[in-house]
Amino acid sequence: MIELKNVTRRYQQGENAVLALDDVSLRIEAEEFVAVTGESGSGKSTFLHLIGGLDKPDAGEVVVNGLALQTASDKQLTEYRAHHLGIVFQFFNLLPTLNVLENVCLPLEFQGVGLREATVRARQMLHLVGMEKRERHFVHQLSGGEMQRTAIARALVHRPKVLLADEPTGNLDAANAEKVLEIFRRIADERLTTLVVVTHSIEVAETAERRIHLRNGAVAELVGGSTCPRNGE
Numbered sequence: 001m002i003e004l005k006n007v008t009r010r011y012q013q014g015e016n017a018v019l020a021l022d023d024v025s026l027r028i029e030a031e032e033f034v035a036v037t038g039e040s041g042s043g044k045s046t047f048l049h050l051i052g053g054l055d056k057p058d059a060g061e062v063v064v065n066g067l068a069l070q071t072a073s074d075k076q077l078t079e080y081r082a083h084h085l086g087i088v089f090q091f092f093n094l095l096p097t098l099n100v101l102e103n104v105c106l107p108l109e110f111q112g113v114g115l116r117e118a119t120v121r122a123r124q125m126l127h128l129v130g131m132e133k134r135e136r137h138f139v140h141q142l143s144g145g146e147m148q149r150t151a152i153a154r155a156l157v158h159r160p161k162v163l164l165a166d167e168p169t170g171n172l173d174a175a176n177a178e179k180v181l182e183i184f185r186r187i188a189d190e191r192l193t194t195l196v197v198v199t200h201s202i203e204v205a206e207t208a209e210r211r212i213h214l215r216n217g218a219v220a221e222l223v224g225g226s227t228c229p230r231n232g233e
């Protein structure tokens with residue numbers, strides 16, 4: 001379960017302060033599939049980074065599966081990231097010196113899984129996202145959509161309890177977006193992973209069980225995915 005209690009995140013940029021998240025309190029249950037929507041700059045990536053323990057709030061508390069992230073030790077945070085968390089970043093963050101297969105093997109290596117088993121599991125994941133024919137490519141040899149699908153494979157290969165994804169279908173054509181959505185649907189059906197997906201896509205928002213809509217850093221509305229308005233904002 002993910003819990004945010006009165007979370008505020010402020011960025012000071014010279015004389016201007018940006019209130020990226022403004023006193024946000026909410027709960028996401030362990031097996032939920034939640035879409036986070038909102039205009040550009042509304043605080044969606046900030047929200048995700050706080051849950052991922054990559055950033056700390058200026059006030060308030062973020063608790064994930066019982067672990068209070070800002071008071072957790074480095075060891076606990078490392079353990080959380082290595083074993084319990086998968087993240088698909090908005091800008092992918094693939095390692096340029098590794099090929100596709102090696103990028104996807106990485107989370108398993110962090111867990112101490114042997115190379116042979118890691119390779120088998122990484123290949124299964126790559127097959128799932130339709131990337132099996134590109135496993136020897138380096139990042140600069142991939143299209144944007146291929147980078148995205150590699151990032152999704154990497155985020156899921158170690159079967160995390162929490163999957164955070166920032167615009168995971170943003171660079172994909174309709175067929176590949178549907179493929180990714182199908183993977184999310186399957187994960188949500190298995191009820192093993194909390195899925196928090198930032199999206200501008202109506203299809204993704206409607207597939208989710210619930211939608212958290214942010215406006216100027218605050219939760220503007222919480223609605224079931226199937227009932228969210230079609231006009232997006």
Ligand SMILES: Nc1ncnc2c1ncn2[C@@H]1O[C@H](COP(=O)(O)OP(=O)(O)OP(=O)(O)O)[C@@H](O)[C@H]1O
Nearest residue numbers: 011012013018020039040041042043044045046047
């Ligand atoms: N490191 C930073 N320093 C200063 N301001 C920042 C920083 N990161 C984000 N912001 C500001 O905080 C606000 C929220 O940013 P955030 O990245 O969370 O938006 P977003 O909803 O993910 O937008 P998008 O849909 O464009 O990705 C924005 O106004 C942004 O300019």
Ligand SMILES: [Mg+2]
Nearest residue numbers: 044045090166
């Ligand atoms: Mg963003």
